[in-house]
Amino acid sequence: MFDIQKEVNQVFDQARDWRRQIHMHPELSFEEENTAQLVEECLTNAGIKHYRMPNSTAVIGILEGGKPGKTIALRADMDALPLSEEVEWEFKSKVDGVMHACGHDMHTAGLMGVATILGKHKEEIPGVVKFIFQPAEESPPGGAIEMIKGGALKDPDVDMIYGLHVSTSLDLGQVKVNYDYSSANSDRCYITVIGKGGHGANPQDTVDAVVVASNLVVALQTIVSRNVAALENAVITVGSFHSGTVNNIIAETAKLQLTVRSLTPEVRELLERRIKEVTNGVCATHGARADIDYIHGYASTLNNDNAADIVKAAANKFAGEENVTLNNIPSMGGEDFCYFAKEVPGAFFNIGAKPTDKDVYPGHNPKFFLNEEALKTGMGVMCNIVFEANK
Secondary structure: OOOHHHHHHHHHHHHHHHHHHHHHOOOOOOOOHHHHHHHHHHHHHOOOEEEEOOOOOOEEEEEEOOEEEEEEEEEEEOOOEOOOOOOOOOOOOOOOOOEOOOOHHHHHHHHHHHHHHHHHOHHHOEEEEEEEEEOOOOOOOOOHHHHHHOOOOOOOOOOEEEEEEEEOOOOOOOEEEEOOEEEOEEEEEEEEEEOEOEEOOOHHHOEOHHHHHHHHHHHHHHHHHHHOOOOOOEEEEEEEEEEOOOOOEEOOEEEEEEEEEEOOHHHHHHHHHHHHHHHHHHHHHOOOEEEEEEEEEEOOEEOOHHHHHHHHHHHHHHHOHHHEEEEOOOOOOOOOHHHHHHHOOEEEEEEEOOOOOOOOOOOOOOOOOOOOOHHHHHHHHHHHHHHHOOO
């Protein structure tokens, strides 16, 4: 077999250039046209047949190896976020109000590097490798569902699928292998409290939406502490509260926006039910009423044990056992890789990309910055996965 470490080192400069090009020209969800064209150019140069899904920016590459084996899918997301970059560096975003603040530029460029390496050695590759470049991870319902409906996991049928995410909370060279759940059900809820407005000097003639909604915010926080079992995972956050106009008018309405996170289907159902019950109960107590719009976002990602074992073996081989962490503590963030993992056995893992020359910020922050050397870790582990999955 060819030397993966050597090949990764050789392709790194090209992968970094791809990453910088994508970073300077970020594209929002479902608008990743230039990124898709760059991916297509890479796959063509790698000698990998590929196609664009109809009416989409999604690109699928299919590498038919020279040896018998399974069909392994490797997935990268391509979209950026509606943020203005606040990091001053040579390759800063050139698009006002849009930046890669979550690392999808790294994911895409890294998978392009993997395609370049494997395409160079296709006669040594077992089975088939599918390269899935997905749009719109950042915008639920996301791009994965439509790709699945369009047959992304068919012809040939995928046996296993793998995805990764860079992390500034992990040091460079580290790999976190996720068992069980790795991300959460990420739902949204929009509540409008409807009272009766009036003059601030005569509250007895009104139903103050600010007071009602304030009581509701506090009551909602008791759902996790008093309705969810202590060893279950759940989060209810009221991220937005808007009401009123001036100091002497009692507001008639108040609008709340919630994010609701859970892992299991049972807790997800419980949270939705109790949010509706508590909201209606608090409003009724104060003589108000509520309009509730509850929206299911991404489901939680449940990793297959066998697929996670393969990531572990691949990571140990490339990064060294001392740099590999076995993780059973899920993130409460959302990830639409979950839909791929519901269709076929899959595993989602994390690689360290903590910067050493700048302050560390989490994803979705305008000061988000990554260590580009992490491309090597991602490419190396992904290449190894193809071989480990065929043992």
